Amino acid sequence: MQIVEYKMVQFLMRLKKPYRFAESTYQTRPINILALKDELGNVGLGEVEAFQFPNYIDETQSECVRILNTRILPLLGSKKFDTPFEFSKFIDSTNGPYMARAAAEMAIWDLFAKRNGVSVQKLIMLALGRTDAVKPEVSVGVAIGIKDETSELIAEIRRQLELGYTRIKLKIKPKYTVKMLKEVRTEFPNQLMMIDCNSQYGLKDKSFFQNIDGLNFAMIEQPLAKNDFRNHAKLQAQLNTDICLDENIFNSEDIWKVINLQAGRVINMKIARVGGISNALALTTLAEKHGLKVWCGGMLETGVGRAFNLALASMPLFSFPGDISASDRYYEKDIVNEKFSIVNGKIRVPDTPGLGVSLNEFAQAKFNEIEWTKI
Numbered sequence: 001m002q003i004v005e006y007k008m009v010q011f012l013m014r015l016k017k018p019y020r021f022a023e024s025t026y027q028t029r030p031i032n033i034l035a036l037k038d039e040l041g042n043v044g045l046g047e048v049e050a051f052q053f054p055n056y057i058d059e060t061q062s063e064c065v066r067i068l069n070t071r072i073l074p075l076l077g078s079k080k081f082d083t084p085f086e087f088s089k090f091i092d093s094t095n096g097p098y099m100a101r102a103a104a105e106m107a108i109w110d111l112f113a114k115r116n117g118v119s120v121q122k123l124i125m126l127a128l129g130r131t132d133a134v135k136p137e138v139s140v141g142v143a144i145g146i147k148d149e150t151s152e153l154i155a156e157i158r159r160q161l162e163l164g165y166t167r168i169k170l171k172i173k174p175k176y177t178v179k180m181l182k183e184v185r186t187e188f189p190n191q192l193m194m195i196d197c198n199s200q201y202g203l204k205d206k207s208f209f210q211n212i213d214g215l216n217f218a219m220i221e222q223p224l225a226k227n228d229f230r231n232h233a234k235l236q237a238q239l240n241t242d243i244c245l246d247e248n249i250f251n252s253e254d255i256w257k258v259i260n261l262q263a264g265r266v267i268n269m270k271i272a273r274v275g276g277i278s279n280a281l282a283l284t285t286l287a288e289k290h291g292l293k294v295w296c297g298g299m300l301e302t303g304v305g306r307a308f309n310l311a312l313a314s315m316p317l318f319s320f321p322g323d324i325s326a327s328d329r330y331y332e333k334d335i336v337n338e339k340f341s342i343v344n345g346k347i348r349v350p351d352t353p354g355l356g357v358s359l360n361e362f363a364q365a366k367f368n369e370i371e372w373t374k375i
């Protein structure tokens, strides 16, 4: 396969409610959709999932787009690829930001799936050497942003449970008290629930974690600083609750650090953060071989990124519900025609050839305004 043209289309996604994340509050989220065209005229879509500001990992939307446009995409024209794994190897050799590489690699999976007349989900299964049936749907969970009051938090959890989510993740920050989390647990004692700290705590907060250790959270995600494996290991040694690492994990060296230092027991795998689907499969396989649990995380995707997450999360490698929400969770208007709804805690995985989603009228009009660039 050869890539002959590309285009990058920016959408300013308007959030239904401000999303508070660590130290930032987002009202809108710029997301660029990268389209790659092959020599047969097929079009594959990928999504740049970095946030506007570097408060998740140190990558931003605009920088990923700049590097794709100036450094990565111009290199594709002279290359031929026989598999998505070959492409992944090549794109990793560019050493660009992970989330830039992932956008191009996603589009390649869409293209290969279209060329072969199979869904992305089926193609990933075949790439894993599995010929058994694919899962028609996956169990999903939802992430709830930071709230000021316990009552607000409880009301929001109740709302999400009513919508059908079976796993709740609470984003927390240091102003959350043990009392607050105890009240939540008293209200929902048996609910599958976890917390995500987005690197906002230090080892000095050890007693906070020890005091919530008995609250039956499924895991504590990324409590300590990005790239800090040693202190995560120190904290894990003193807790029964599993620590899940997110912001720390980019490549196999990071997985090895978790294994060797016992820095956690769970990995939140995100296609964007590890540079694409091929890497996500390789890292998940490595982690599971060494006894770590892995599940599929999310990045407030559009319908394009969501479809890739559903395909990945449906792989037999994953057993814990992923952070994949219904279409109407975050944005006033999505960019794809297909609606993803929660039924009994599950979302259907697209099964038509390629990614299985198409741009809606509003997105297609915007898409048509941008010219293709020949490589």
Ligand SMILES: [Mg+2]
Residues within 6 Å of the ligand: 196, 198, 221, 222, 246, 247, 268
């Ligand atoms: Mg996280």
